[in-house]
Amino acid sequence: MTVQKYNIWYTFGFLTMSILVFQESSAWRMFHLGRARGGNLGVPRSDDGGPLPNALWFDQTLDHFDHLDVRTWSQRYFVNDTFWERGGPVFLMIGGEGPANAMWMKTGSWIDYARSHKALCFLLEHRYYGKSHPTPDLKVKNLRWLSSEQALADLASFITAMNEVYSVPAGTRWVAFGGSYPGSLAAWLRAKYPHLVHASVSTSGPLLAKADFKEYYDVVWDSLASQSPECVSTLVAATSQIEALTRTKKGLSELQTLFKLCEPLNTTSNNKIDELDLAAFFETLAGNLAGIVQYSGDNREFEGAKGVNITIPVACSVLQNSSLGAPVRRVATLNSLLLTAYNTSCLDYTYKSTIQQLRDYSWSAAVAEGGRQWMWQTCTEFGFYQTSSGKPDLLGNYFPLEYFVRQCADVFGPRYNGTLLQHAIDQTNIEYGGLAVDTSRVVFVHGSVDPWHALGITHTLLPKCPAIYIKGTAHCANMYPAAPSDLPQLKAARKMIDSLLTQWLS
Template structure:
């Protein structure tokens, strides 16, 4: 086994890099995209063309209508006699052709690989464009249960399209929310696939997710965290002053002067948090210098945010409750769809801790639930139902590999220890080990612990695929 794993990883490390972009769509306009998303433009041009399949909006009501769901298939390295099908699970943003570590696994195991875009994201929308498709009469069909059934139909469709034997072993791959879908699908439909790789999979839905901010504070150097706290206090002071001071603070990010205090605070908190989440905390800390001048603190934070995530980060619909209610022509699937999923089922409402908080104290559970009430008329996400249905952090299933990164603020919502011989977990502990880092294409600059994490994933897949061959 050791020789097999070493050979596989050495071969994968020599392969050309493919694009992998876990970033939310609203954060892809700046420097972070070039740091995190590898060769995005050229790889997308080289990838297979998108195809579409007709998918029902409601699997229990044929009269509800349907939509065109995008998917991509690559069989370049598939051994039809013995190779598996890897399915990359789409999530809360536009999907793209198979890429990153999943492609390397397909090459290693001589498998086909496909990507299925998640319903109500990217271009997989009901007819009528976002203003119609994301209205309440349609968006109600955006549920975890429907997304899991989409995976079933997607698997059947792709298996038939490529001419594979119906018994072909299928492996799901996903990171973050798609990582949760990987684990949840293995619980709900254990016979449909043989295994799953769940990177940074947030399988445990949490209503008041205070641990998120605490994890960011722990990941940052203490001196940097102190500057973030001082910067938050400067913005809070501007909001407390109101009027021109609050409007001027928002103008630094191109945010509307009327943007509410919780909305604005949520955007500011995300800017700092995502630096740790995506392994670029050094960029954040280099940009933020200690100062006794609140205006300096606010300006340097705005300069970092606009350069790192793009100038539309603070001005688009994603953080703006008023936009998500009243400006349907500005709705994007990522903003309104993801907010709906959080408000209806999964929550992860990121509140300010009582002490040591990096984010504004205005981010209370009441304020965040009020956003859900204002936008969708719902204020209590059904996290208990999700956790009961799929097991939360104690799932009743088998053959899932859960990977984590020590700097990832989503880690407390994941699986953080090996549960059994078939439910394995490994946390990569390193400075900068963030969200879904193992799903990127292998690089000579990867920390040794990330290489080891991938070795464990390869060994896991070798075990389950050999077991499947024996039982076939």
Template sequence: MLDGEAEGTDYFATAGAMARYAQRFGALAIELEHRFYGQSVPTEDLSVDNLRYLTVEQALKDTDEFIKFANKHLSLDSSSSKWIVFGGSYSGNLAAWFRERYPHVVAGSVASSAPVNAVYEFQGYFTGVSQSLGTECTNQIREAVRQLYDQLKTPEGCQAISKLFNLCTPLNGTAVDIDSLHNMMIQLLAAFGVAAQYDGRPYTMGVSEVCAIMTTTTNDTTGSTPLDRWAKLSAKYSKGQCVAHDYNESIKDLKNTSKTSPSVKAGVRQWYYQMCAELGLFMTTGLEDSPFGQNSIPLEFFTKQCVDIYGKQFSPEFIQTAVNRTNRLYGGFKPDVTNVVFTNGAVDPWHALSVLTDLNPTTRAIYMNSTSHGADMLQSLPNDPQELTDARLAIEKQLQLFLQ
């Protein structure tokens, strides 16, 4: 299992679907932490000069070197001991791209919810969120967003919003810093995005729970307006923590290059760097008539972040060129690859950037209507939808073919 943009764990090697496949085939299960995340930081700090070694190419080469190391130190016969790599989300990209670049090293890959087609601006993310939440729920969100912006027109309204959404620092009258406003909207809209992306995984609220709150119209503690209900949802999502929206404070943290800084320990400085330097994938509300507010999260906000955190060289032209290079190197929607299973769920907004149809007889796509991001990689549960159970069985059959 190739870990992605966070500290590695042993979940997938011990309890996830890969662990069951390993048991089925009598295989050793290993989880490999990604360079520059968790304990795998090879430099003294995470300066921009050092972060230049944080690339997809280097992560793929790390995997190749690790397999060589394992073959040697575990005395594995490379001609008879076959490797399969797994990944989910960004690491799903790595799993597919590793098979593409190192087909002589691994017999096959499973790429779950892998957004292999890089884009500078991902407007389709919130379109997918809206589709997953449904018309009634989305209409309530649209009205809640309208009410919020109406409140921001007056000093009294700004004060009310600061209190309603438990902002860590109050909004400054009508002279609200635009970057802080965008930062606030990213956090306030996150509850909807996470609901669609993970749909009720442990520790998250799913689509049904979020929409039950947003569409409740009875005049009780839920709130009598869409804005009130959004505020209740936000409080539940943030678990009572205040919303830290101040842009300058967030940039200050993200500019901290120490291994012990909060953003580095959480992997945020590293992941933002990968987005600015190679992948893009900036989730915006830039589409006209977006129910989340067309100007709530513009592309310009993310571009400014890249410059403010990493330097003026990370211009829009630089980012677009980097995204184009990534697609040119790895093939975008059509990677030149064999022996890969791409899995996606319709509820997951990220499926729009993945492979949804078979590319060739050995590179198959499994599309599930009732599941979300990386669901097939998780431990089986009694209440799993049948198509998720069927997908895991289909993956197992493909693995058997890869291992022949």
């Protein structure tokens, strides 16, 4: 079996994609469907200026469930064997809905655990993300092999091969790590392949597939309100003011200036705003606000143009600042701060532009960094749609479930409707068990600030699967390197995870 392979086609494809993503950064959304641009797991901070490990390539099976299909493709992975002593465990970091980053091979809490437990470390990039391209493009007919089930089989195949390539002694224990969607995969991998994976650390993983994820904005509301009730009341007041401005031409012009819209909110022939554009505008504002909450103070490396890490306290300080003017102007100021931080010139929000971008099936498209692929997985497996149904007062009830279902149909075709979505969600929960997943030696870790915890296990349900619920922390916060400013409960959570690993590996 070939495990190290380099393909010029992949190199050219990724180079082209990188250039176009840079050129189009002002057009593509910063936060869409609960996913940040580049993936939900960011880049960990590192004070080490040393070289990163080189990418390696693994010949992976295209379709693990059709044994007559023998096609393969090149899947990217990274390895760190500097800590490994034979007899020590093997740690596997699971790649997710974005490019795998080699920085995770030298820093992060899992590397601290690997150092103390003398572990061999692998990071496997998820199929269809980053440089791991199973097909020539992202046409609908070629997305049929993008699923969590195929990804889990990839991991099983990889583990089996690496045991042979690295002459891993028989009986060596593998531990899977993952954050966000890969946190779900880590739990499911242990449940489905217990003979290959001895234990898993599942961080911020949503386990229950659900179409209308209205609880998401419940947590956003609570997280902002815990900082300051005025923070939330400003948003509620701003919503009413925005709605009032949409009713006049002068108001529409003011909104374009205030929020630096790439395109104006135009009215139709009967003097009404296009309902889809209005929904897209509010959903974009809400999504960017939710992104602040989801990643608030998670210790990732922030690479914005101004190096400004916009946390909940920063956002609320803007929203509470009456010197900035009316609530709508404070929300607009926060929007401008986000645009500047992410080196984005204007707010791209229109429904038409969103659909046009998501329809682009080329690997060189801006959305090929993961936007189109993640949307496919939400439309065909998970749902996870952060609708306005739960907290309509926050930023208006303009994007209910039907809004997202329409996106599925408009991007992938009319057959991807609500009926197919619900069937897919039912099958996902049957396949994995939802919140009733039956397994052992899995620790479920969530932060109270992270909206995704609403679809995860936050309290211990099984004796051999403890849950760690960290008050005041965000999405995947425990995975990042420790910082002096870390809350005591975050420090304690990392120690508890290490203690569990010691117990399970002894």
